[in-house]
Amino acid sequence: MTRQGVATPGAEGHASSRTENPGASIEAVAEHYDVSNEFFALWLDESRTYSCALWQPGDTLETAQLRKIDYHVEQARARGAARVLDIGCGWGSTLRRLVDVHGVQHAHGLTLSRAQAEAITSAGDSRISVSLESWSDHVPEEPYDAIICVGAFEHFARPDISVAEKIAGYRSFFERCHQWLKPSGWLSLQTMVYGNALREDLNRFIATEVSRESDLPRMAEVAEAIERRFELVQLRNDREDYRRTCDEYLVRLKARREKAHALVGEKTTKAYERFLSYSILSFHVGSVDLMRLSLRRIDRPRA
Ligand SMILES: C[S@@+](CC[C@H](N)C(=O)[O-])C[C@H]1O[C@@H](n2cnc3c(N)ncnc32)[C@H](O)[C@@H]1O
Secondary structure: OOOOOEEOOOHHHHHOOOOOOOOOOHHHHHHHHOOOHHHHHHHOOOOOOOOOOOOOOOOOHHHHHHHHHHHHHHHOOOOOOOEEEEEOOOOOHHHHHHHHOOOOOEEEEEEOOHHHHHHHHHOOOOOEEEEEOOHHHOOOOOOEEEEEEEOOHHHOOOOOOOHHHHHHHHHHHHHHHHHHEEEEEEEEEEEEEEOOOOHHHOOHHHHHHHOOOOOOOEHHHHHHHHOOOEEEEEEEEOHHHHHHHHHHHHHHHHHOHHHHHHHHOHHHHHHHHHHHHHHHHHHHHOOEEEEEEEEEEOOOOOO
């Protein structure tokens, strides 16, 4: 891992972790996030945060995204910390806010998207580093004071694995977070989960055209995977917040459709519009929920 540059593990590094990380491959994840930085900039907020915001009356998408980031910083008890890890850091909005606003000395991000990693590195901030690697390949130089993981957990299990394999993969993830955190550290996790839906209801279009090799967790699977490693201290289901966030994304994308066509073509633009429309409906009817979990490390776990 390099401090400021984009660190890339060898192909072997990723392959060797396949049994432990039954999630989406780097190729499948990159396919979604490496479409074009300019395309995402058309419809995300200016910090390019790509996950459910936290809305209050009077918010714009920009303020609701900052409110969400600040919420996770608070839940992870990350303010003023020496070292914070952001797993699935996107284009780096949380990393930046940690060092600029919350007095964190060093923020490290993990992503599987080269475009995202390069965007973060090109800002040239020595307080921020990023590595192009999966959580399952990450070997920290020192323990972290706090961990944040927002909108990435949805990529940590493939649809073709058994429920037992899925839970085992999630368990490995929480084991790693447990190992990387200092005693009494916190993990703030945000993820979509199946709500009033079955696994076989996974939207075929999204699973094959937009977010390949990615299945959603059930809340019960997450609960089983954290046992004796993390204590669930606070849980919020904010699915209406995600409906509203996707609504806003769709309005922005439609308003800039011509520019989107020029950047990525009509087919891709249409696919993202369809993806956002399905997402709005899923959150509205509650087939998909949006969970924010505040998890405290159990320092002396029973074997
Ligand atoms: C929807 S984006 C969320 C980005 C950011 N957290 C935000 O809220 O804007 C999902 C992120 O998870 C990352 N990701 C997916 N699978 C991953 C894995 N196995 N290890 C590390 N990052 C992963 C993607 O590269 C991407 O940066």
